[in-house]
Amino acid sequence: MRRRMQEAALELFLEKGYDGTTAAEIAARAGVTERTFFRHFPDKREVLFDEAELHARLGDAIERAPAELGPLRVVLWAFEATVTLFEENRPLAGPAQSVIAQTPALQERQLTKSAAVTRTVAGALLGRGVDPTVAALTASTGMAIAGHALGAWFEDESVPLADQFRRAFFTVENMPACSRRPTR
Secondary structure, three states: OHHHHHHHHHHHHHHHOOOOOOHHHHHHHHOOOHHHHHHHOOOHHHHHOOOHHHHHHHHHHHHHOOOOOOHHHHHHHHHHHOHHHHHHHHHHHHHHHHHHHOOHHHHHHHHHHHHHHHHHHHHHHHHOOOOHHHHHHHHHHHHHHHHHHHHHHHHOOOOOHHHHHHHHHHHHHOOOOOOOOOOO
């Protein structure tokens, strides 16, 4: 039912725009009552930001990661564990990104949600005994790397998402200590 409401919302957002669509219209298109809609989503924005399972999977994967992995490798391990979630949601994520890109209020919401996922990652790293500063920096870096990998995957789905994650993480891990622009 949640998926049906998400699909209905995206159809309407793409047809009428985000601001031109009401929760009642989403419910009607999905074949549910408005009350049912609000039992699943506190508002129409949340239809686009359903990341509760992402938080749970990342936290669980970080907890289960092999003890010998360093913090950045733990975050890679965790994002690799979420690949199926992203693959399952790809049909909704592409259109959702289009709607978000056209709506400043949704862009702000996306930043808030991304910050919440970053906090989940940092908290899970802290739970592994990682130094607080290292946990915060690793979580922020990991989110930036994952965002890059997801963007690359949306541009070219011929490269599997797990490979995109690995490529992006390994690129950061192997950056030269000092990169300089050529002088004139």
